[in-house]
Amino acid sequence: MKRECIEIWADSFHEGDWCCSLLSQIASSSGFSVEKNYVRGLQPHYIFTSDQTEIELLVFGSYRS
Numbered sequence: 001m002k003r004e005c006i007e008i009w010a011d012s013f014h015e016g017d018w019c020c021s022l023l024s025q026i027a028s029s030s031g032f033s034v035e036k037n038y039v040r041g042l043q044p045h046y047i048f049t050s051d052q053t054e055i056e057l058l059v060f061g062s063y064r065s
Contacts, residue, residue, distance in 0.1 A: 005056040016059030017044040023057065024048070 010016030024034040024046060032048040032055075039045050044059040 001052055001054055003054045003056075005058065008057055008059045010059065010061050013042065013044060013059055013061035016061050020044060020046045020057050020059060027055075 008016045008019060010019065020036075024036070027048045028034055032050045032053075035047045035049070037045050039058070044057075046057040048055040048057070
């Protein structure tokens with residue numbers, strides 16, 4: 001299985017989560033299953049899985065916010 005981890009850097013966690021949410025809609029319509037959870041209760045983490053591919057998206061935002 002091919003695995004990739006992609007970091008999404010945004011101005012805020014909210015904006016990064018919004019981006020990944022839209023990407024998850026596209027991935028779902030393309031046959032991927034999508035799992036969403038939060039690292040340490042704050043950091044959005046998405047996993048897109050198909051038969052041969054797993055893609056992780058980890059959102060980074062402004063820690064000052």
